[in-house]
Amino acid sequence: MQYENWEGEGEQTCATDAPRGSGCHQGRVPVRGVRVEDVDDVQNAIRFATRHNLRIVVKSSGHDFLGRSAAAGSFLIWMHKLRNITIHDSWAGACGLHREAAAVTVVGGVPWGEVYDALEGTGYIAVGGMSLTVSAAGGFVQGGGHGALSPSFGLAVDNVLEVEVVTADGTLRVANACQEADLFFALRGGGGGTFGVVTSVTYKLHLNPANFVGTQLQLDPQDGAAWTTTTQEEILTLWSRETVALDAARWAGYWSFNSLGFSANFLVPATYTAASEAFTPVVQALSQIANVNISLYSITSYSTFQEWHTLVYNLIFPETHTDYTGSYGVLASRIIPFSALDDPRRVAKSILAASAASGDHGMLGHMVIGPGVRAGDRQNQTLAVTPAWRKGVWHLTTSVRWNWNATEAETRAARNQARRFAESLQSAFPGSGAYVNEASFDEPHWARSFWGLQNYARLMAIKSQVDPNGLFVCRQCVGSELWDDDGNCRHAEY
Numbered sequence: 001m002q003y004e005n006w007e008g009e010g011e012q013t014c015a016t017d018a019p020r021g022s023g024c025h026q027g028r029v030p031v032r033g034v035r036v037e038d039v040d041d042v043q044n045a046i047r048f049a050t051r052h053n054l055r056i057v058v059k060s061s062g063h064d065f066l067g068r069s070a071a072a073g074s075f076l077i078w079m080h081k082l083r084n085i086t087i088h089d090s091w092a093g094a095c096g097l098h099r100e101a102a103a104v105t106v107v108g109g110v111p112w113g114e115v116y117d118a119l120e121g122t123g124y125i126a127v128g129g130m131s132l133t134v135s136a137a138g139g140f141v142q143g144g145g146h147g148a149l150s151p152s153f154g155l156a157v158d159n160v161l162e163v164e165v166v167t168a169d170g171t172l173r174v175a176n177a178c179q180e181a182d183l184f185f186a187l188r189g190g191g192g193g194t195f196g197v198v199t200s201v202t203y204k205l206h207l208n209p210a211n212f213v214g215t216q217l218q219l220d221p222q223d224g225a226a227w228t229t230t231t232q233e234e235i236l237t238l239w240s241r242e243t244v245a246l247d248a249a250r251w252a253g254y255w256s257f258n259s260l261g262f263s264a265n266f267l268v269p270a271t272y273t274a275a276s277e278a279f280t281p282v283v284q285a286l287s288q289i290a291n292v293n294i295s296l297y298s299i300t301s302y303s304t305f306q307e308w309h310t311l312v313y314n315l316i317f318p319e320t321h322t323d324y325t326g327s328y329g330v331l332a333s334r335i336i337p338f339s340a341l342d343d344p345r346r347v348a349k350s351i352l353a354a355s356a357a358s359g360d361h362g363m364l365g366h367m368v369i370g371p372g373v374r375a376g377d378r379q380n381q382t383l384a385v386t387p388a389w390r391k392g393v394w395h396l397t398t399s400v401r402w403n404w405n406a407t408e409a410e411t412r413a414a415r416n417q418a419r420r421f422a423e424s425l426q427s428a429f430p431g432s433g434a435y436v437n438e439a440s441f442d443e444p445h446w447a448r449s450f451w452g453l454q455n456y457a458r459l460m461a462i463k464s465q466v467d468p469n470g471l472f473v474c475r476q477c478v479g480s481e482l483w484d485d486d487g488n489c490r491h492a493e494y
């Protein structure tokens, strides 16, 4: 597990860095598990769990921010060793619909870093995440999956051509545009660990655009002190206003903001001249705001997406050159509607209010929506992700952490701070939604936020068909309201 808070539960914790002599219990982890190596293993594991009335949790990377790849008293199916990558120059698929499409099939627990390595030099790119270690066929894509290529090519899930899944009855099913329509809908956004064990996903590939330009920007207060609220509001108002044009040109990346600084790491498929003409005036306008100092602004051409991705990674993780987690904390998420940019000052005030309500932990803005995501599944009928993605401009998150030895009251307070971030943005932008994979553990109306009520009703119907006895139960997952908080006892009324 990556976030260690999920391994413990109150006094039941058994942290690896706990002091000698402290109490140690089983914690909120599986009691038995199997490291599967092929599809037969997955089928046998499911049959074993059914025979012994066990509750299954599936784990690929263990990165889940809501701790859904571990559960007290559960039986684990671990996908780590089930790995293969096949690149198809032309992929017909089971129903022959996509003959012209180049595609990549990723099996089981393959992490995105291995997919990127396999695609290096082929001229193709896939829409994956920023993380190199998140799995390409696991919870990432089953929850939606965003990345810096999404404004150009959609969410990861928009690029899925086919999914192979072993369902609760032990059957290996192939879901695509012409068969298993319900499963194909549910597995594209309905969330991991819920409808079966996904053994492979086939993604459409795209040609690497001829030009990529990346920018790095860092703003600090001129006097080295914290910014005033007025300065923060001016920065966010200007940024919201300028985002309209950047979004239209498919700029993508990540911006972060707190009371001490503003930074952005962006990418656009464009020539150097076009990128500079679009971004440099924004930087100049930001520099005109009182008390703002530009401590870094660079603009660089890259020949491939991978080249930009590697550079950003080495900046964020200079020692490991890959992501690492392993702390204690929770996130909260909100997708901000594009229409909100009609009133940039209101957007700025709403972000500042959410930040204040959550204790000023700062926030990360994912500019990963753009025309590419908004153009997907416009009728909201073929994919299960929240319709908020199709109307969004940014995905905003905050992250609240605590120390390994925090008391229950301290962790509860931290969780409340994250929840308040989501609630504050929800009341500012009602009708929006949250990204199921990066949401608050305490998201209040999670079914509506993660999927929208229409999608949720369909997902519940599919769940009751493919997993009537609840072999796959995870917290804040489709159907989990039928179970107690631990997911081990079904509520009597059901």
Ligand SMILES: Cc1cc2nc3c(=O)[nH]c(=O)nc-3n(C[C@H](O)[C@H](O)[C@H](O)COP(=O)(O)OP(=O)(O)OC[C@H]3O[C@@H](n4cnc5c(N)ncnc54)[C@H](O)[C@@H]3O)c2cc1C
Pocket (backbone or CB within 6 Å): 002, 057, 058, 059, 060, 061, 062, 063, 064, 065, 068, 069, 079, 108, 128, 129, 130, 131, 133, 134, 135, 136, 137, 138, 139, 140, 141, 142, 143, 144, 145, 146, 147, 191, 192, 193, 194, 196, 197, 198, 199, 323, 324, 325, 437, 438, 474
């Ligand atoms: C460092 C880091 C960077 C991230 N960057 C991004 C990003 O750029 N874009 C983005 O969209 N998200 C990102 N995320 C969030 C990521 O999408 C979630 O953490 C996601 O849950 C990870 O999926 P996983 O399968 O790797 O993790 P796991 O914890 O193994 O699984 C997550 C969920 O999926 C289920 N699951 C896993 N494998 C399977 C399977 N084969 N079949 C059925 N269910 C399965 C699990 O039971 C669990 O419910 C990031 C997370 C981290 C920690």
